Amino acid sequence: MNSTELIRVTSPKILLLSLQKFGGGAIDSLEMSNALMENKFFHYILISEGNELSDKFTDSDYRKVIKIKTFASNYLSFLVNTLLLFRWIRVIQVLRKIKPDIVNITHFHIWCIFVYLLRPIFKYKIFYGVHDNPFEPKEEPVFLMNFFEKIFVKKADLILTYSNFMKESIKKYVSNKTIEVLPLGIYSNLCPKFEKKINPNKESLDVLFFGRLENYKGIDTLIRAYEILKKEHLKIKLTIAGRGKIDKDLENKINELSIIFKNYWISNEELCQLIENCDVLVAPYKNATQSGIISVALAYGVPIIATNVGSFSEYIKDGVNGFLIDVDDHLTLAEKIKVLYQNRWLVMEMAQKAKEIGELYKWNSIMKKATELYKSYTQEGGYKAE
Numbered sequence: 001m002n003s004t005e006l007i008r009v010t011s012p013k014i015l016l017l018s019l020q021k022f023g024g025g026a027i028d029s030l031e032m033s034n035a036l037m038e039n040k041f042f043h044y045i046l047i048s049e050g051n052e053l054s055d056k057f058t059d060s061d062y063r064k065v066i067k068i069k070t071f072a073s074n075y076l077s078f079l080v081n082t083l084l085l086f087r088w089i090r091v092i093q094v095l096r097k098i099k100p101d102i103v104n105i106t107h108f109h110i111w112c113i114f115v116y117l118l119r120p121i122f123k124y125k126i127f128y129g130v131h132d133n134p135f136e137p138k139e140e141p142v143f144l145m146n147f148f149e150k151i152f153v154k155k156a157d158l159i160l161t162y163s164n165f166m167k168e169s170i171k172k173y174v175s176n177k178t179i180e181v182l183p184l185g186i187y188s189n190l191c192p193k194f195e196k197k198i199n200p201n202k203e204s205l206d207v208l209f210f211g212r213l214e215n216y217k218g219i220d221t222l223i224r225a226y227e228i229l230k231k232e233h234l235k236i237k238l239t240i241a242g243r244g245k246i247d248k249d250l251e252n253k254i255n256e257l258s259i260i261f262k263n264y265w266i267s268n269e270e271l272c273q274l275i276e277n278c279d280v281l282v283a284p285y286k287n288a289t290q291s292g293i294i295s296v297a298l299a300y301g302v303p304i305i306a307t308n309v310g311s312f313s314e315y316i317k318d319g320v321n322g323f324l325i326d327v328d329d330h331l332t333l334a335e336k337i338k339v340l341y342q343n344r345w346l347v348m349e350m351a352q353k354a355k356e357i358g359e360l361y362k363w364n365s366i367m368k369k370a371t372e373l374y375k376s377y378t379q380e381g382g383y384k385a386e
Contacts, residue, residue: 012378015100015124016045019070019109022265023212024131024292026053029106031185032370035363037062041371044098046091052268056189066094070111088114100124101378104160104370107131108149116155125377128156129182130166131289135173138216138287153177158377160370163311166289182370183314184290185363186299191272196300198279198351200344204235207337208278210266211293213244218284218307223253224330225284229337230257236341241266241274275300279347280340285309286327297322298358303350305336315361321354 016036018029030053033045042062047054048070057065068090071082082088088111095103095118104127105112119126132138134149153159153170159177161167162184171179209222219240226238240254241262254261266274275296281304283293288310297304298315304322306312307329318324323336340347 035367165311301355
């Protein structure tokens, strides 16, 4: 028996389950799985065939990838594929074949309900990763999704949160549950072989917001701040990149201010280009838990200006690798952007500090803790809290 085969026999049998197809769900699951491989921890991972990073999930000595067809992002597709085509049966087949010790659900997906229903039969434990608190949704939730996610949280054997803020937020609703924090790691695999360089001699300052366009993300605050800077005739360029619906008056203001507006799904390739060209990232959220923008800033060394909400203060040290401002404070947002425009040496310093802080959030060390949790939960006698 070689060393790899020995690891498979002696390690708990883990199935990572992430059926999200785009954005943070796809990126996080790839980073987690890659980090488990770096730790030489064999595992299975079940993803959707529609995962935008599907080609980067490849089998190795420490990973077996399983792909299934899911459904498109609309109710009709969900109903057809769930109630008529029964594609979810493939999930059962995977569980029956693998017989995992632990199913680690990394992101919410409604088909995970079958994982919970089958737990008494296959006798595995469920780790459930919570990104946003379903008991305190940021926006008006979709009832069915919100209903099931609350069940998932309450029925999990172990709840994993991606920040201390989320742990404190959710534990009052599930006080009888064990909650562990696995910080949201940096997106080191988003732009492979990419090294961000800040040009201190560049005449303009390029400011970037990216992500799904939602009301809680403070696009209106950002535009009001940029309007102030525009009136001062400063050479500051703002790009807003991401898909979503925004108010028509807001869209008209974007056009009036000549803001670069990419209102469509941004591919990883295009996002990497945007990151390479930007000098500052902005996240003026009105409400949040964590954000992929923060992970990008720390991974590639980009200063970030964000509101002091959710877990942002766990990753952003005010005046060190960026600035923290109050919600809806467009005046201070404009002021902080102007500070960086006028002090390129500060941009360089903050960029370096962002990289240094990012070293603390590499997935390799984060998932090393996950492997310890896997082993602890499958040892005779069960989980032993430290």
